[in-house]
Amino acid sequence: MRIYKNISLYLNTIKYLRWQQVYFRIIRKLFKPKVTDKFSDFKHELSGSWQHLILYEESLDNKLNSSFLNISKKLDLPNDWNNDDSSKLWTYNLHYFEDLLANNAKKKSTFHLQLLDRWANDNPIGYGNGWEPYPISIRIVNVLKAWLGGLDLNDKLFKSLFDQASYLSNNLERHLLGNHYFVNLKALLFSGVIFGNSRWLKIADEGLITEIHEQILDDGANFELSPMYHSLILVDMLDMINLSRAYPGKISNQLSSLLKYNIPKMLAYMENLAHPDGGVSFFNDSVNGIAPTKEKIEAYAKKLGFKINSLDSNELQIIDNSDSGYICAIVDRSKLIFDASPIGPDYIPGHGHADTLSFELSIGPQRVFVNSGISEYGLSSTRLNQRKTKSHNTVEVDRRDSSQVWSGFRVAKRAKIIERGFNLILNKSIVLQAKHDGYKSLFGGCYHFRKLVFSNGCLVVQDKLQGSYKEAKSRLYFHPDLKVSLDNDFLVVLGNNFKMECNLSGKNASLFDSVWHPEFGIDICNKGLLIDIDSGEAEICFKWVDISKVF
Numbered sequence: 001m002r003i004y005k006n007i008s009l010y011l012n013t014i015k016y017l018r019w020q021q022v023y024f025r026i027i028r029k030l031f032k033p034k035v036t037d038k039f040s041d042f043k044h045e046l047s048g049s050w051q052h053l054i055l056y057e058e059s060l061d062n063k064l065n066s067s068f069l070n071i072s073k074k075l076d077l078p079n080d081w082n083n084d085d086s087s088k089l090w091t092y093n094l095h096y097f098e099d100l101l102a103n104n105a106k107k108k109s110t111f112h113l114q115l116l117d118r119w120a121n122d123n124p125i126g127y128g129n130g131w132e133p134y135p136i137s138i139r140i141v142n143v144l145k146a147w148l149g150g151l152d153l154n155d156k157l158f159k160s161l162f163d164q165a166s167y168l169s170n171n172l173e174r175h176l177l178g179n180h181y182f183v184n185l186k187a188l189l190f191s192g193v194i195f196g197n198s199r200w201l202k203i204a205d206e207g208l209i210t211e212i213h214e215q216i217l218d219d220g221a222n223f224e225l226s227p228m229y230h231s232l233i234l235v236d237m238l239d240m241i242n243l244s245r246a247y248p249g250k251i252s253n254q255l256s257s258l259l260k261y262n263i264p265k266m267l268a269y270m271e272n273l274a275h276p277d278g279g280v281s282f283f284n285d286s287v288n289g290i291a292p293t294k295e296k297i298e299a300y301a302k303k304l305g306f307k308i309n310s311l312d313s314n315e316l317q318i319i320d321n322s323d324s325g326y327i328c329a330i331v332d333r334s335k336l337i338f339d340a341s342p343i344g345p346d347y348i349p350g351h352g353h354a355d356t357l358s359f360e361l362s363i364g365p366q367r368v369f370v371n372s373g374i375s376e377y378g379l380s381s382t383r384l385n386q387r388k389t390k391s392h393n394t395v396e397v398d399r400r401d402s403s404q405v406w407s408g409f410r411v412a413k414r415a416k417i418i419e420r421g422f423n424l425i426l427n428k429s430i431v432l433q434a435k436h437d438g439y440k441s442l443f444g445g446c447y448h449f450r451k452l453v454f455s456n457g458c459l460v461v462q463d464k465l466q467g468s469y470k471e472a473k474s475r476l477y478f479h480p481d482l483k484v485s486l487d488n489d490f491l492v493v494l495g496n497n498f499k500m501e502c503n504l505s506g507k508n509a510s511l512f513d514s515v516w517h518p519e520f521g522i523d524i525c526n527k528g529l530l531i532d533i534d535s536g537e538a539e540i541c542f543k544w545v546d547i548s549k550v551f
Contacts, residue, residue, distance in 0.1 A: 012404065012412035016346040024175040033171035035125060037197065039162045041155060044147075044194060047246035052149035053300045055235070055292040056102040059093070062111040068093035070289070070521030078122035082129055089377045089520070095119075095135040100146035109151055116143065116153075120160040125167060134180050136168045137187035141239065144190045148246065165191035169200055172207075178348040179222070179229055182211050186236050193243060193250045205252050208240070212258045220265030221324035225344045226351050227273045227280040231291035234266045238300050245304075267301055270294060271311055272319050272328050273337060275362045279518075281337050282360065282371040283326070284344065285351035289519035318422050318430055327422055329430040332456045334363045339394075340420040340434035343403045343411060350409030354401035355392035356417070356436045357450045361459060363544060366495045367479040369393050370526075373517035379408040386517065390475060395448050395463055395533065397472045402438035402448070414438070418447070429455040435466075444468045457544050464537040472533040474540075477514060480526035486511045491529065493544075500544035507540075508532040 060066045064075040071086050075094075084091050097119075099105065100112055123130045130136070140161055147153050153161075169188055173180040185207040192201030215223045215233070222230040241259040244251040271294075273281050278295060279288045291297075298308045311317070311330060319328040325341025338359045343352035353371075361369040372391040376383055387405040389396045396402075404412035415438025423431040433451040440447055446467030453460040465472055478484050483494040489509065493500035514528040531538060 009404070009406060009412045013406075013410050016349075018177070018347045021175050021177065021347065028171075028175060033126070033167055035163045035166040036170060037162070037166035037199070039159050042196075044158060045247075047148065050148040050246040051242050051300075051303050052145070053296070053303060054101060054103060054105065055296055055300070056098045058099060058102045058104050060099040060115075062108055066094065070519055077118060081119070081122055084129075087376060087378060088129070091129050092132075092135050095130040096138045097142045097146075098138075100142050100151065101149075105146070106150070112146070112151065113153075113157070116157050116160075120156065125163060131164075131167065133168055133171045133173050133184055136164050136171075137180075137183040140164055140168070140187040141183075141190050144194055145239065161191070162195055165195065165197070165200060169203060172203075176348065178215070178224055178345070178350075179233060181207075182215060182233060183236060185211065186240060189240060189251070190243060193247050201250070205255050209252075209255055209258060212237075212255075212262060216262045216266065217323035218265075219321040219323040220262070220267075220269035221273075221321060221326075222266075223324075223345045224284070224348065224351050225324055225326075225341055226284040226286045227270070227282075228286035228291050229351060230266070230273070231270060231280065231294070231297060234263070234270060234297060235292055235300070237263050237266060238297070238304060242304060263301065263306055267298070267306060268309060269321060269324075270297065271309070272321060273326060275337075275360070275367055276313060276333075276335055276365045277362070277367065282373045283337075283339050283341075283355055283358070284353045285374055287373045287375075287517060287519050316424075316427065316430070318424060318432075320422060325417060325420065327420070327432050329422075329432060329454050331430060331454055334361065334454075336361050336430075336432070336452065336454050336459070338432045338434070338452060340417055340432070342417060343414050346414075349403075349411040349414065352403065352405070352411055353387045353392065354389040354403040354405050354415070354438075355394060356389075356402045356415040356438055357434055357448060358392040358394040359452060360393065363495060363498045363500075364546075366481065366497070368482065368493070368495065368500070370477050370479050370516060372477055372514065373519075375517035375520055375523060377408060383408050390473075393476050395450070395465070395472055395474045397439040397446060397448065397465065397469050399471070400439060402436060419449070429453055439465075439469065440467065457546075459542045461540045461542075462537070463533060463539075465533060466536075474531045474533055474538060476529045476531075476540075477516065478527045478529070480516050480524045482527075484511060484527040484529075486529075493542075497546055497548045498544045499547050500542055502540060502542045504531070504540070507538065508534065 066075050068090050172184045185204045188200040189204035222233045244256045280286050313333045317330050327338045329336045343349050374386045389401045402415040415436040417436050420434040431453050435447050435449040439445045446465045446469045449464040451462040485492050489504045491502040509531045512528050514526050516524045516526045
C-alpha cells in the first residue's frame with residue numbers, strides 16, 4: 001500500500017510538468033555551465049536618467065555584523081560564503097548584496113567595494129552558492145543598480161560581473177521556470193544593456209516578452225499566486241522600465257510596451273491583496289520582510305510616473321480578481337480577502353499551500369484572522385506543516401490536505417475551484433462563496449463549499465461538506481496582538497479599537513495554542529479556534545463593535 005501511495009504521489013506531481021522542464025533537468029546533469037564570452041575593456045556608459053531609490057533595510061555593517069531572515073551573526077569570511085548552517089536561503093541572502101541598495105549605502109560605499117572585491121577573490125567561477133543562477137541574478141542587478149546610483153566600480157568588478165552574466169547565460173533555470181527564470185532573464189537584460197552584449201539582450205528580450213505574457217495574469221497578479229512574490233516581480237518590472245528609460249533604444253519597443261501596460265495592473269493588484277496595515281496577505285508562500293514594503297514600491301512607481309490608486313476603506317465594495325481567483329471585500333473600514341483560487345500554475349506550484357477557501361480579515365488597521373505564514377524554506381517538517389491545510393483558516397477533512405503538499409516545494413493532487421461567486425445584498429451585505437473538490441476522489445469523499453456573509457460589524461462563516469467523510473475540522477487563527485477568550489461557549493476577541501463576540505452554543509469548539517510566522521525566522525504565539533463539523537455543515541457568526549466610539 002505504501003509503495004502504491006508513493007508511486008501515486010510522484011505520478012500526480014510529475015504529470016503536470018512541462019516537457020522542457022524535464023528536458024532541461026537532463027541537460028543540466030550532462031553539461032556544466034561555463035563562461036563563454038570574452039570581456040573587453042571598454043567605457044561603460046553611465047546614464048544620468050536612472051531613477052535611484054533605496055528599497056531595503058540595512059542588513060550588514062562595516063564590521064561584518066549581518067542580519068538576514070531575522071538571524072544575526074558576525075560573518076566569518078570566506079567560510080560563510082558557503083556555510084549553510086543558518087539555512088540555504090540565509091546563505092543566498094548573503095550573496096544577494098541587497099545592502100548596496102539599503103539605508104546608509106552611500107556612507108558605506110568604500111566598505112561595499114571592499115566586500116565586492118572580497119567576493120570576487122573568494123568565489124572562483126562556478127564554485128559554491130554564489131554561482132547558482134538565482135543568487136547570481138539577484139546580485140548582478142543589485143550591483144549594477146548600485147553603480148547606476150553612484151557606486152564607483154573598478155575594472156576588476158566589472159569583469160567579475162561580466163563573467164557572472166556569461167556564466168548565467170549558459171545556466172538559465174528553464175527546468176524551474178516561474179520567478180527564478182524571470183529574474184535570470186532580468187539579470188541578462190541589465191547585463192546586455194550595460195555591457196553591450198547582443199546575445200544576452202536577445203535571450204532576455206525574447207524570453208521576457210514570453211514570460212510576461214505567461215506570468216502576469218489579466219487581473220495583474222503574478223501567476224504563482226503569492227502576494228509576496230507578486231511584490232518581488234513588480235519591483236523587477238519597475239527596474240526594467242527604469243532601465244529602458246535610462247538607455248533609450250536598447251530594449252525592444254515590444255518589451256517596453258509590455259512593462260508599461262502591466263505595471264499599473266500589478267500596482268492595483270498589490271493594493272487589492274494588501275491589508276490596511278500595508279503588509280501583504282499570507283496566502284501561499286507569503287510573509288512580510290522579503291519584498292520591499294508596499295510603501296517603498298509605490299514610491300518607486302510614483303518616481304517613474306505611475307499613478308497610485310488607493311482603495312477607499314469607507315466605500316462598500318467587492319474586488320473580483322477573477323484571473324487569480326482572490327475576491328476582496330471592504331465594509332466600513334474592514335477588509336476581507338477570500339482565497340477562491342487554484343493553488344498556482346500547474347507546472348510550478350512549489351510556493352503553493354493547501355489553503356483553498358481560506359480567508360483573512362482586518363478590522364480597521366488591525367489584522368484579526370490570519371493564515372499562519374512561513375518561517376523557513378527547505379525540506380523540514382516545519383516547512384511542510386506551514387503549507388498544510390491545518391495551518392490556514394479553512395476546513396480540514398479526514399486529516400487530509402485540500403491539495404497534496406509534500407516535501408518542501410512539491411504538490412501532487414490539487415484542489416480545483418468548481419464554483420465561485422459573489423453578490424451584494426441591499427447595498428449592505430457582501431456574499432462571497434466558492435466550492436472546491438480537493439477532498440473528492442473516485443472512491444467517495446466530499447466537496448467543500450464555503451459562504452462568507454460580510455456586513456457592517458459582522459462576518460458569518462458557513463461551511464458545507466457535500467458527500468461522505470469521517471471527520472472534519474474548521475480552524476480559524478487570530479492575530480497574536482488580540483486578546484482571545486472562550487468561556488461557556490462564548491468567544492470574546494479584544495482588539496485595539498474593537499470588541500468581537502461569537503456565540504458557539506451547540507458546537508464542539510475550543511481554543512488552542514498556535515504560532516504565527518509574520519516573517520522568516522520569527523515565531524509568535526497566538527490562538528486558534530477549532531470547531532468540529534459533525535453534521536455536514538457549520539455556521540459561525542462573528543459580531544464586533546468599535547469600542548473607541550462606545551467608551
